Amino acid sequence: MDKYDQEIYREEILEHYRHPQNFGAIIKPTHVGSSENPLCGDSIILELSIKNKKVSDVRFRGSGCALSTASASLFTEWIKGKPEKTLKNVSDDVLFQLIKAPITPMRRGCVLLPLSALRKAINV
Amino acid sequence: MNKQRQTSNGVKVVSIRRQFPLIRSNPKLAYFDNAATSQKHESVLKAMDRFYRRENAPVHRSVYELAEKATGAYEKVRDQVRVFLNARTREEIIFTAGTTASINLIVQGVSGLLKKGDRILLTDMEHHSMIVPWQAAAIKEGLHLDYVPITAEGRLGIAAFRKLLKRQPKFVGITHASNVLGTVNPIRELIRDAHRAGAIVLVDAAQSAPHIPINVQSLDCDFLVFSGHKIYGPNGVGVLYGKKELLERIPPYIFGGHMIERVTREKTTYAELPAKFEGGTPPTAEVIGLGAALAFLRKIGWKHIRKHENELTNYTLRQLKKVIGLRLLGPASAADRLPIFSFTLAGVHPHDGSALLDKDGIAVRGGHHCTQILHDQYSLSGSMRVSLGIYNTKNEVDRLIIAIKKVQKKIHG
Numbered sequence: 186m187d188k189y190d191q192e193i194y195r196e197e198i199l200e201h202y203r204h205p206q207n208f209g210a211i212i213k214p215t216h217v218g219s220s221e222n223p224l225c226g227d228s229i230i231l232e233l234s235i236k237n238k239k240v241s242d243v244r245f246r247g248s249g250c251a252l253s254t255a256s257a258s259l260f261t262e263w264i265k266g267k268p269e270k271t272l273k274n275v276s277d278d279v280l281f282q283l284i285k286a287p288i289t290p291m292r293r294g295c296v297l298l299p300l301s302a303l304r305k306a307i308n309v
Numbered sequence: 310m311n312k313q314r315q316t317s318n319g320v321k322v323v324s325i326r327r328q329f330p331l332i333r334s335n336p337k338l339a340y341f342d343n344a345a346t347s348q349k350h351e352s353v354l355k356a357m358d359r360f361y362r363r364e365n366a367p368v369h370r371s372v373y374e375l376a377e378k379a380t381g382a383y384e385k386v387r388d389q390v391r392v393f394l395n396a397r398t399r400e401e402i403i404f405t406a407g408t409t410a411s412i413n414l415i416v417q418g419v420s421g422l423l424k425k426g427d428r429i430l431l432t433d434m435e436h437h438s439m440i441v442p443w444q445a446a447a448i449k450e451g452l453h454l455d456y457v458p459i460t461a462e463g464r465l466g467i468a469a470f471r472k473l474l475k476r477q478p479k480f481v482g483i484t485h486a487s488n489v490l491g492t493v494n495p496i497r498e499l500i501r502d503a504h505r506a507g508a509i510v511l512v513d514a515a516q517s518a519p520h521i522p523i524n525v526q527s528l529d530c531d532f533l534v535f536s537g538h539k540i541y542g543p544n545g546v547g548v549l550y551g552k553k554e555l556l557e558r559i560p561p562y563i564f565g566g567h568m569i570e571r572v573t574r575e576k577t578t579y580a581e582l583p584a585k586f587e588g589g590t591p592p593t594a595e596v597i598g599l600g601a602a603l604a605f606l607r608k609i610g611w612k613h614i615r616k617h618e619n620e621l622t623n624y625t626l627r628q629l630k631k632v633i634g635l636r637l638l639g640p641a642s643a644a645d646r647l648p649i650f651s652f653t654l655a656g657v658h659p660h661d662g663s664a665l666l667d668k669d670g671i672a673v674r675g676g677h678h679c680t681q682i683l684h685d686q687y688s689l690s691g692s693m694r695v696s697l698g699i700y701n702t703k704n705e706v707d708r709l710i711i712a713i714k715k716v717q718k719k720i721h722g
Contacts, residue, residue, distance in 0.1 A: 193664070194661070194664070194665060194668075194719065196722075199719070199720065199722060200722075202720070203721075203722060224676070225658075225659070225660055225675075225676055225677075225690065225691055226677065226681075226690030226691060227658075227690070248690070249658065250658035250659075250660045250661045251658060251661045251720065252660075252661070292660070292664070295660070
């Protein structure tokens, strides 16, 4: 993962932690998934509204570290407007690309938490 | 602040730091994760290296000179551990793979003596290594587990403990000192009360062993366990102390070579203590390394260790209290307290906090520290933990405080 050479705790990431995008709930979601990181107890609930095979809205809530919160914030931004079938084939690398920083093995789970919630939401 | 280095304790700590290769070669590192594992003393590494280079042979088997010497070196450490714990006899000292292995051996053995419906009393400040084996045994044997709660100050609820003893538990498993709160339990009184209620008592001394002298005869505990790697010795070796009559009553845990008296096609009779519990080739070099660690502690002496660590405890508590937004878990006073400090910083996730402190060369633990039940009592999923040892200094604590303030500024912007 040498290509992602930015600082983890850079201002961009910390801003997503302080003011996460798409934080909250959807009144009538079409898909809901949740995931927990057993290493630290962090948890996330991801809600989606998929209309005409496209993501019309996405929200998340839960508690997490700066890394998992920023990852969820960036990832939900990425998800919004995507066709449903794209969501079925999201690789781990999509999230690492959004974070743009080298991630140690112990913290991979933080970055990937929102993806694991998405996979549960759409039954992948 | 630098003047503190010039006290006699200060001079000694400089010399002690030089005796730990990892500490010596990382002058910018403040190693504050001693409750998880300590660094290794030079003499430990040398003893293990010398054993493998010059003295390696199977213990307890062969009669050639090299093997006799290896057996002698291994068994000498048993005598050292007997002295370290003031056990009555050397047969009461069993070498295991560590505290977790010791507890599993005891739980397996003792649960065989119990019957369905018997109660086991544990505490909310136990490490998972005490709780999980008993939960597994409880399912298998139909036992009931009770937990002693902790007080708001982070000490064990003594009144609740006595009340729970009225349920007549057959076994009490209790930590000498909490790996999160730093609390040192009034263990002698707890053991006395548990005995009056008719329970067998196991003391988890994994945290206390590097900090407090232990005397198993005076405590009168039935079992006591600790690990080599937390007392400046190697990984992979631990100790189980048990009263002889109990060790004779419980069955072996690991079956195989060395732990037998006679094997025929029909049956096996088991060896006497301590061999009965040491099946298989033991971690010989690790046991010898443990012997070196015990010799090091003896040379430094409890007087110095207690004085140095009490000063550090007092100092660290004073400094941590000054940090705005820091919530300390566990007792705020230094009395009956180890230099272990778990805390949260408002708005800072423990993993972010420890990752950011690491950037300033400060190694602290972030997470639940294998005590999820305890963290649940505080409605927390984790905390940051600073745990100090024989080589830590007030200057390092000062660096920590500055670094914590930096973390707060960085996260909150």
